[in-house]
Amino acid sequence: MTLFLVGLGLGLAGAMAGATLPARLRVITTAVCGSGACVVTFAAATRVLASNHSVNFHSGAVLPLTGIDLTLDPLGALFIATTAVVGLAAICYSVGYTEHALRSRSAMAMFPLFLTSLLLVPATSSVATFLVAWELMALTSMLLLLVEHRHSEAARDAYQWYATMTHLGAAAILIGLVLLAAHSGGQTFTDIGTHSAALSPALRSIAFLLVLVGFASKAGAVPLHVWLPRAHPEAPSPVSALMSGAMVNLGVYGIIRVGGSLLGGGFLWWWLVVIGLGVISAFYGALHASASSDLKRLLAYSTVDNIGLVLIAVGAAGALSVTGHRALAALAMLAALFHLINHSVFKGCLFLGAGAVERATGTRDLDRLGGLARRLPLTAVLFAIGAFSISALPGFNGFASEWLLLESLLHGFAAHGAATLVALLAGVAALALTGGLTAAAFVKALGIGFLGQPRSDGANSAHEVAPSMLAGMALLAIPCVVIGVAPGLLASPLRRASAVALGAASVTPLRPGLGLDLSGAAGAVQPLLLVIAVLAAMALTAAVVRLVGRRGARRAEAWGCGRELQTARMEYTATSFAEPLGRVFADVLRPDHDIEVTHVAESRYFAQAVRYQTRADDGIERSIYRPVINLVSLWGAFARRAQNGSVHRYLAYGFVALVVVLVALA
Amino acid sequence: MTATMTTTGLGASIVMSVVQLVMIVLGGPIVLGVMAKVRARAEGRIGAPVHQPLRDLRKLLTKEPIHAEHSSAVLAIAPFVLVGTAAVAIAVSPLVTTAPVLAHSADLFVVVFLLLMGSVALALAGLDAGTAFGGMGSSRAMTIGALAEPALLVAILALSVQAGTSNLPKIVAATLAHPSWAAGPERLLAFVAFLIVVLAETGRIPVDNPSTHLELTMVHEAMVLEYAGPELAIVTLGEAMRLGFLLSLAASLFLPWGIATSTNPLNLLIAVVALSAKVVVIAVGVALLEVRTAKLRLFRVPELLTGGFVLAVLSVVTGLVTR
Numbered sequence: 001m002t003l004f005l006v007g008l009g010l011g012l013a014g015a016m017a018g019a020t021l022p023a024r025l026r027v028i029t030t031a032v033c034g035s036g037a038c039v040v041t042f043a044a045a046t047r048v049l050a051s052n053h054s055v056n057f058h059s060g061a062v063l064p065l066t067g068i069d070l071t072l073d074p075l076g077a078l079f080i081a082t083t084a085v086v087g088l089a090a091i092c093y094s095v096g097y098t099e100h101a102l103r104s105r106s107a108m109a110m111f112p113l114f115l116t117s118l119l120l121v122p123a124t125s126s127v128a129t130f131l132v133a134w135e136l137m138a139l140t141s142m143l144l145l146l147v148e149h150r151h152s153e154a155a156r157d158a159y160q161w162y163a164t165m166t167h168l169g170a171a172a173i174l175i176g177l178v179l180l181a182a183h184s185g186g187q188t189f190t191d192i193g194t195h196s197a198a199l200s201p202a203l204r205s206i207a208f209l210l211v212l213v214g215f216a217s218k219a220g221a222v223p224l225h226v227w228l229p230r231a232h233p234e235a236p237s238p239v240s241a242l243m244s245g246a247m248v249n250l251g252v253y254g255i256i257r258v259g260g261s262l263l264g265g266g267f268l269w270w271w272l273v274v275i276g277l278g279v280i281s282a283f284y285g286a287l288h289a290s291a292s293s294d295l296k297r298l299l300a301y302s303t304v305d306n307i308g309l310v311l312i313a314v315g316a317a318g319a320l321s322v323t324g325h326r327a328l329a330a331l332a333m334l335a336a337l338f339h340l341i342n343h344s345v346f347k348g349c350l351f352l353g354a355g356a357v358e359r360a361t362g363t364r365d366l367d368r369l370g371g372l373a374r375r376l377p378l379t380a381v382l383f384a385i386g387a388f389s390i391s392a393l394p395g396f397n398g399f400a401s402e403w404l405l406l407e408s409l410l411h412g413f414a415a416h417g418a419a420t421l422v423a424l425l426a427g428v429a430a431l432a433l434t435g436g437l438t439a440a441a442f443v444k445a446l447g448i449g450f451l452g453q454p455r456s457d458g459a460n461s462a463h464e465v466a467p468s469m470l471a472g473m474a475l476l477a478i479p480c481v482v483i484g485v486a487p488g489l490l491a492s493p494l495r496r497a498s499a500v501a502l503g504a505a506s507v508t509p510l511r512p513g514l515g516l517d518l519s520g521a522a523g524a525v526q527p528l529l530l531v532i533a534v535l536a537a538m539a540l541t542a543a544v545v546r547l548v549g550r551r552g553a554r555r556a557e558a559w560g561c562g563r564e565l566q567t568a569r570m571e572y573t574a575t576s577f578a579e580p581l582g583r584v585f586a587d588v589l590r591p592d593h594d595i596e597v598t599h600v601a602e603s604r605y606f607a608q609a610v611r612y613q614t615r616a617d618d619g620i621e622r623s624i625y626r627p628v629i630n631l632v633s634l635w636g637a638f639a640r641r642a643q644n645g646s647v648h649r650y651l652a653y654g655f656v657a658l659v660v661v662l663v664a665l666a
Numbered sequence: 667m668t669a670t671m672t673t674t675g676l677g678a679s680i681v682m683s684v685v686q687l688v689m690i691v692l693g694g695p696i697v698l699g700v701m702a703k704v705r706a707r708a709e710g711r712i713g714a715p716v717h718q719p720l721r722d723l724r725k726l727l728t729k730e731p732i733h734a735e736h737s738s739a740v741l742a743i744a745p746f747v748l749v750g751t752a753a754v755a756i757a758v759s760p761l762v763t764t765a766p767v768l769a770h771s772a773d774l775f776v777v778v779f780l781l782l783m784g785s786v787a788l789a790l791a792g793l794d795a796g797t798a799f800g801g802m803g804s805s806r807a808m809t810i811g812a813l814a815e816p817a818l819l820v821a822i823l824a825l826s827v828q829a830g831t832s833n834l835p836k837i838v839a840a841t842l843a844h845p846s847w848a849a850g851p852e853r854l855l856a857f858v859a860f861l862i863v864v865l866a867e868t869g870r871i872p873v874d875n876p877s878t879h880l881e882l883t884m885v886h887e888a889m890v891l892e893y894a895g896p897e898l899a900i901v902t903l904g905e906a907m908r909l910g911f912l913l914s915l916a917a918s919l920f921l922p923w924g925i926a927t928s929t930n931p932l933n934l935l936i937a938v939v940a941l942s943a944k945v946v947v948i949a950v951g952v953a954l955l956e957v958r959t960a961k962l963r964l965f966r967v968p969e970l971l972t973g974g975f976v977l978a979v980l981s982v983v984t985g986l987v988t989r
Contacts, residue, residue: 290812370796371736371796373738373740374738388786391782391786392779392782393779393782393783393786394751394776394779394780394783399779402775402779403773403775403776403779406775406819406832407775407832410823410826410827410832411830413827413986414830421986425979425982425983425986428820428823428982429816429820429975429979431819432815432816432817432819432820432823433816435782435815435816435819436782436811436812436813436814436815436816437812439782439785439786439808439811439812439815440808440809440811440812443786443789443790443793443804443808444808446790447789447790447792447793447794447801447804448793448801451738451740451790451793451794451796452736452793452794452795452796452801453736453796515771517770522830522831522832522833522836523773523831523832523833524770524771524773524833525771525773525775525776526768526770526771529768529771530754530758530768530771530776530780533754533757533758533768534747534750534751534753534754534780534783535750537749537750537751537753537754537757538746538747538749538750541746541749541750541753541900542746545727545896545899545900548727548728548896549727549728549729549731549895549896549899550728550729550730550731550895550896551731552731553731553732553733553742554730554731554732554733555732555733555734555735556732556733556734556735557734557735558734558735558736558737558795558796558797558800558892559734559797559799559891559892560797560798561799561881566796566797568796570797570798571796571797571798571801572793572798572800572801572802572804572805573801576801576802576805577801577804577805577808578805579805580805580806580809580964580965581808581809581812583965584809584813584965584968
């Protein structure tokens with residue numbers, strides 16, 4: 001525990017350094033302190049995961065009345081370790097990134113503080129401590145959203161959405177947790193855990209639903225996701241990576257911690273609700289990701305998609321656990337945590353890559369990119385690793401966890417009860433549908449963004465980014481491949497964490513080994529052997545072609561249907577790439593099309609210019625949130641009219657109110 | 667059955683996997699030739715001999731390699747990824763034998779994602795040269811793939827739920843042990859869904875027309891338009907292998923009889939003959955279907971694939987209800 005506290009202290013020292021030191025020293029000192037915090041907390045977390053012993057810490061000195069309570073158990077340690085890895089990469093990346101942005105005093109103070117709060121949340125073990133850490137995380141991330149584009153309309157808009165959603169969510173969590181604490185005679189998680197079984201079912205359900213709303217909005221589950229596709233793209237890229245790679249995880253963490261270990265599993269319908277949220281999020285996120293042409297918006301929607309997949313597995317684990325299928329529940333929970341870790345790693349890598357692209361070209365609009373593989377070769381390779389991982393191609397980590405997710409749902413069909421089976425089937429269908437859509441979205445991101453010819457001057461004149469930025473991306477790309485070929489390495493920490501999550505004795509769903517081998521049911525995969533086999537087959541084919549065929553490829557102009565000159569303007573763009581899918585799913589996406597035709601003055605039969613614009617706004621935002629916002633602003637307008645500052649009017653209000661009261665009382 | 671699988675030595679497994687590979691590498695193009703022949707005959711033509719695709723491959727292999735001007739290494743590597751992933755899928759799947767090499771990892775999801783890897787590589791290659799055609803082909807292929815993949819996954823999942831495992835050799839073994847399964851309603855539904863996916867994944871009519879070069883209708887052909895010479899040969903071979911593989915997998919999963927459950931050479935021979943016969947029958951059926959149907963408009967294809975997906979889901983539901 002001392003180690004962990006030292007790590008937190010280093011993070012705070014980084015924040016202090018960022019706030020006080022002069023500009024020259026600021027960047028390097030915060031980077032050293034921040035990476036120290038990550039390394040030390042990672043060590044503390046792995047020690048807990050290796051020994052499987054929880055450690056506690058209590059101090060009355062920091063918070064008045066309650067003091068702070070910290071506990072490092074395997075579940076929290078898994079999240080801390082993940083955050084530490086993403087945090088280290090983000091800090092490393094930010095050294096190069098700060099040459100142009102994120103170097104102001106406030107930004108340099110907020111960044112380590114945000115990281116520290118992310119590391120702190122999974123270690124808190126009382127309601128008060130948790131809420132303080134949670135609020136710290138929300139406030140620092142909100143401020144970081146504003147530092148890079150203080151004057152940009154989009155950033156301010158994102159900030160407002162994020163601030164509103166996160167505070168509504170925090171209020172829901174606050175009410176839910178306080179409700180539990182008040183009825184269980186203590187505010188530490190241990191008190192709640194031991195007394196929760198005695199609470200009335202209605203109270204437990206209300207508390208769970210409240211915290212579910214709060215945590216699901218932080219995790220970005222549909223329909224509470226609206227802030228995410230705005231905030232994650234507008235934040236500076238290292239912050240985006242931390243938001244998508246670490247902060248959304250904590251939403252899932254909250255659901256698991258409260259629903260699983262504090263409330264002891266609860267009722268079947270809770271988990272069916274969670275599966276439902278997951279199914280909608282997965283499908284909706286994947287669809288919007290495949291339709292987006294803004295690179296970071298695409299990544300943000302794919303976060304919604306992946307969190308959906310994790311929620312499906314969390315829900316399945318909860319449902320199977322409640323219905324008494326312990327081994328199957330352990331498998332599903334393990335799959336959920338595994339996918340969450342993998343998502344952190346590859347999404348962190350992708351967001352850092354998107355930041356590098358934005359830095360090099362000045363835009364993140366895929367329609368203006370292209371040809372970057374030649375100009376940013378290393379960024380292209382690292383981004384490609386992330387893209388292949390998220391598309392679940394064998395040999396990359398996304399495949400390992402998607403395989404485990406599918407296996408856990410498949411074996412879940414052995415359970416009984418129509419509701420569970422229907423939910424599992426919906427989960428499988430969502431997983432199957434999102435797989436193809438995600439592949440399409442990332443072929444678009446990679447193929448349109450990095451291959452072909454540049455579609456703008458910015459893309460044409462791009463240069464490779466700073467080495468520290470590349471190192472940050474590599475820190476996350478390497479685990480993608482290592483976990484991808486040897487997923488078995490993570491089996492034991494995952495098993496320990498999922499045992500805590502389900503509040504049950506440790507069931508071993510996986511046999512030890514480099515690959516994944518289910519012990520309770522039939523199913524295994526050895527990614528390492530598969531990768532070797534594919535590479536061998538490729539080499540063999542190449543050898544045969546070299547032996548039989550002629551060598552030395554000639555360069556020739558690409559086929560342009562007989563046209564001599566081909567320009568980048570003739571290429572397919574991200575918008576045109578996504579058009580068929582957008583048309584297929586037009587009912588969900590409901591894209592807006594604007595076509596403006598300017599005719600030549602002489603004749604209306606000849607068009608001088610055609611302008612076509614298409615946009616797929618968030619349908620849920622439009623149909624659910626807009627009416628509420630309109631109602632609120634209507635109320636605001638009314639309030640403004642009613643209060644025009646005239647003293648006479650206020651006196652009249654007072655008089656009318658008095659008369660009404662008197663009449664009512666009479 | 668399980669006993670047979672575990673006692674098979676590694677050497678024997680490798681031999682049988684090589685048999686499967688050779689069968690599909692040579693057989694895939696021949697299946698294409700058979701389908702072309704059936705089409706020709708049904709249309710009143712004589713048609714090329716059935717081994718014409720193999721001759722074409724040999725011719726292409728000796729031609730000069732040409733790369734498009736702005737292309738990168740992706741264009742050069744993609745064909746090998748396509749063939750490599752297809753080869754591994756073929757080697758580990760139970761086509762001729764229930765004990766191929768790496769049978770432990772011969773998982774339904776592995777096979778689906780290996781095929782996806784090949785598709786992704788080819789789609790990236792389509793975008794690599796930066797031409798309008800390549801982008802169009804990639805976009806359309808990924809759209810169709812995004813809709814075909816879920817149907818494929820759920821269709822085979824229906825069989826997995828029944829057998830209680832996603833391991834393909836074990837599914838085949840379980841079907842052999844319970845012959846009545848093959849005629850069950852969930853199997854029939856899953857089979858139809860599977861066939862729709864095979865048509866889409868391999869670019870056959872009514873989804874795509876492999877013999878068209880008209881801009882508006884091309885899907886797969888547009889994507890690989892920049893390939894020439896040996897690389898075109900590899901792409902064509904990869905596509906033929908995928909067709910052969912998917913048809914063989916359909917035969918093994920839905921009608922596994924004849925498949926070798928031991929290393930006895932006679933059994934192996936019977937298995938090779940049985941698999942060839944089953945695949946040719948399915949291929950002739952597909953070819954006759956192609957003759958009798960018109961190609962669908964691109965934006966009607968999703969309806970077909972959604973139909974396949976719904977059938978696959980119904981198949982899982984039927985399996986769960988009737989168990």
